[in-house]
Amino acid sequence: MRSFSRRQVLRTSAVGAAGAAAGGAAGVVGGRVLAQRRSPTDRVAPRPVAPGYLGARTVFQASPGSGAVALTFDDGPGEFTPLVLDLLGEAGIPATFFLLGTSASAHPDLVAREAGAGHEVAVHGWDHQDVYSKEYDQLGDEIDRTMSAITSAGAPAPRLWRPPYGRVDAPALMVAASRGLDVVLWGHHTPDVATAQGLVGSVGAGGIILSHDARSQPTEALVRAVVAAAAAVKDQGLALATVSELLRLDAAASS
Numbered sequence: 001m002r003s004f005s006r007r008q009v010l011r012t013s014a015v016g017a018a019g020a021a022a023g024g025a026a027g028v029v030g031g032r033v034l035a036q037r038r039s040p041t042d043r044v045a046p047r048p049v050a051p052g053y054l055g056a057r058t059v060f061q062a063s064p065g066s067g068a069v070a071l072t073f074d075d076g077p078g079e080f081t082p083l084v085l086d087l088l089g090e091a092g093i094p095a096t097f098f099l100l101g102t103s104a105s106a107h108p109d110l111v112a113r114e115a116g117a118g119h120e121v122a123v124h125g126w127d128h129q130d131v132y133s134k135e136y137d138q139l140g141d142e143i144d145r146t147m148s149a150i151t152s153a154g155a156p157a158p159r160l161w162r163p164p165y166g167r168v169d170a171p172a173l174m175v176a177a178s179r180g181l182d183v184v185l186w187g188h189h190t191p192d193v194a195t196a197q198g199l200v201g202s203v204g205a206g207g208i209i210l211s212h213d214a215r216s217q218p219t220e221a222l223v224r225a226v227v228a229a230a231a232a233v234k235d236q237g238l239a240l241a242t243v244s245e246l247l248r249l250d251a252a253a254s255s
Contacts, residue, residue: 045174046136056176058168061187062206062246065253068239069207070246071230072096072186074124074162077103077110078214080223085113087227093234095119096243098162098184101126101146103214104153111153120242121150122160123181128215131163136171143175160184160243184243186210191217196225200232206250208243 048054062068073084076097088095097114099121104111115121125131126142134142143161151157161181163172168183176183188209190196196211203209211226212218234240241249 043132043169043171045170054174054177056173056181056183058173058183058185059208059243059247060185061208062250063253064205066206066241066246066250067253068205068241068246068249069203069209069230069233070096070241070243071209071211071226072098072162072184072243073211073213074098075100075103075128075212075217076214077107077114080213080218080220081107081110081114083220084213084223084227085110085117085119087224088119089117091227091231091234093227093230093240094242094245095240096122096160096184097213098122098124098160099146099150100124100128100214101142101149104146104149108149108153111150111155115153115155120160120244121155122158122162122184122243123147123150124162125164128164130165130167131172132167132169136174139172140175140178143179143181147179162186182247184208190222190226190229193222193225196222196229199226199229200236203233203238205238206246208246 062070071093073081073095076099081097084095097119099111101123111121123143123146126146131139147158159181160183161176162184166185173183175181186208188199188203188207190199190209190211199209209226209230211223213223230240239249
């Protein structure tokens with residue numbers, strides 16, 4: 001067993017204290033910054049105001065019995081949305097687009113094009129900020145504004161919400177429940193071309209794939225790799241579906 005002198009112990013304690021001071025109320029353990037401990041009531045949802053069921057489904061993937069895969073794109077509409085729509089049209093692949101309200105307001109023509117091509121249009125957020133940074137009323141107002149921007153562009157009322165970064169807590173779940181939105185996360189992510197190409201042979205029935213068509217991540221090469229991989233998955237016998245269709249197929253298979 002390794003022993004330590006009193007001087008070594010004091011030196012170690014001083015380093016830990018300095019790390020905690022540098023990180024404010026956070027501590028540093030093994031090179032990892034530990035978040036400040038919060039009260040259990042720091043982020044809670046409002047109490048329901050009326051009797052009856054109130055809940056929000058959270059989905060990472062569907063069951064294999066669905067026989068389908070859902071391809072999704074976040075953060076748009078934006079720079080790469082027209083290319084994504086062109087490639088999806090050529091491949092005959094439907095997708096679900098989780099939109100930012102600011103971008104939907106700026107590009108209603110692209111929202112209309114997504115819906116007109118048979119893709120599903122859903123909510124990402126008004127902007128790309130963590131839901132933890134927003135109070136319940138502010139978050140609800142921003143989701144309402146995003147839904148309004150989507151429907152004003154001619155798309156159907158959204159039924160799905162993917163919070164930025166995939167982070168969700170009780171107030172966010174209450175916002176989703178009160179607006180009849182399912183919360184959709186993912187099981188596969190495509191941050192680079194190699195990972196996108198690796199979808200072939202790794203994604204199975206029920207999978208939900210996260211991709212991007214705007215902001216910092218997408219490139220033309222990545223967008224092309226994602227759609228090419230989805231087309232290859234389709235050629236292998238799996239159906240490609242919007243998220244809502246995937247969930248309907250899942251429910252039918254389970255009944």
